Amino acid sequence: MPLDVDHQFHLQERRLAQHAAKGLSACVGMPAAQYFTDRIPVSGVSRRFAAREGLDVLTHDVLVLEAASQEVRSEPCLALTLLFEGEGEGVILGDADGPALGVAYRPMTWYASFSTRALGARSAAPAGSRYRLVELRVSHDFLARLGRLDDVMVLDARHPRHCMSRPGVWVGAAPVTPMLARVGEQLHAAARAEQVDDLTLDARALDFLALSMDLIVPREAARADGLDGRRRRRVQEAATLMRAELAHPWTIAALARRIGLGEKTLKQGFREVYGVGVIGYLQDQRLWRARALMTEQGVSVIEAALQVGYANPSHFARLYRRAFGVSPSRAIRQGGEPGHGA
Incomplete structure (x- = not known):
């Protein structure tokens, strides 16, 4: 069914009840407003939930009204994205560490991006494209508390899901597995609900994280x-x-x-x-x-x-x-x- 276009963009942010902080914590990686803002021609809804200290859940369902390109700044983190719908291209800008790296957006694709330093990036989207996705942004500290930071620090071009890399950044991609698609849809639905159930959202986010880590670091067997x-x-x-x-x-x-x-x-x-x-x-x-x-x-x-x-x-x-x-x-x-x- 076609997406309703009201020519308005809504960004909604809050912390989950389980979060230890009293107020909305700082964004992991980059502010949610850098994805889609009222300064670029989109309509729809983006939501950001501070789930745990160092773990953000983001969901987007927006329609690009006119062809758009924007640059963003990302701090070190692990970003895990399931793109249900979307097209265009993302580019990590060139700097002293290496040349620009580009990847095409493809629907029903899972992306992982791990960075150890701040990066500049640019995304381009054609007019009429709909972006429906879920994303987790995970801090280095959170990964360390889980005992998984060392696993991602060693990612390189030999990894079977490697897409592009240079010093300080690694990007992987893979077709979405049926199980990951189910959990991703459940997470997206939980985040879109009129009355968000914090426990359900938290549980689905952790499920999504666990399945993603299995794609990044396969079990020993x-x-x-x-x-x-x-x-x-x-x-x-x-x-x-x-x-x-x-x-x-x-x-x-x-x-x-x-x-x-x-x-x-x-x-x-x-x-x-x-x-x-x-x-x-x-x-x-x-x-x-x-x-x-x-x-x-x-x-x-x-x-x-x-x-x-x-x-x-x-x-x-x-x-x-x-x-x-x-x-x-x-x-x-x-x-x-x-x-x-x-």
Whole structure:
């Protein structure tokens, strides 16, 4: 369903009840107002919650009314972002430590950025683009209290999710796993609620942090038995093929032949990289795409089902209700507009 445009931008900030500070604490990384402000042509809502000392939760659902570019300043932190919708480019500006580094924004992508020094950055967004995302900003002190700071300090170009890096900054990216997508949507919904439940928001934020850290620093078992780089790339290629043709009647055997892996290796690889089996991954991607078609583009239930490969609308509706807890028709009625509650 199209986003309602009221040509107004709303930034709302507060601390969660669990936060030890008496007032709103200083932002981690950079002020929320640097993302989208009333000085640039956007409409929608951004919310920032100070969840813990050194942990911020940010959610954005905005529409860019005119092509925009802005520069921001970020202090050292770990930023974890799940971009549901959005396009454009982000650039870390060049300085004495190295040249500029750019990354394209892609929907349903997870990004991680870790910095050990202050950085300048610039983002560019085309007119008409909608940005719907959740982000955690985590301080070095918070990571140290969790015992995870050393894990991120050693990130380099050899990491399987490495996207770009130079002294003082590392950026990684990966397609969103079905589990991370679910938790991200739950976090986004909790933050958008008219009456935010602080306990639920805090719990979903910690879930999102834990899943993100698993993507950055795999558990020891995964390291010991993991895929080598070549086979991991083949598994990711298989996922890309399925996402590009969701309506295709994919089978594990056909997919394995396309990418040059054995069926057993393909199935094991999907479990390791995406946390779900091949067919489970395909089903999740189909349902998420159908959800976007219905709630953001106004496509009918039957047409959405057909576009993602389900010829039987009743079967599609059962799978959809099982995944999202509501029927497809109710999802259409609820729509996808940004929240405006306090």
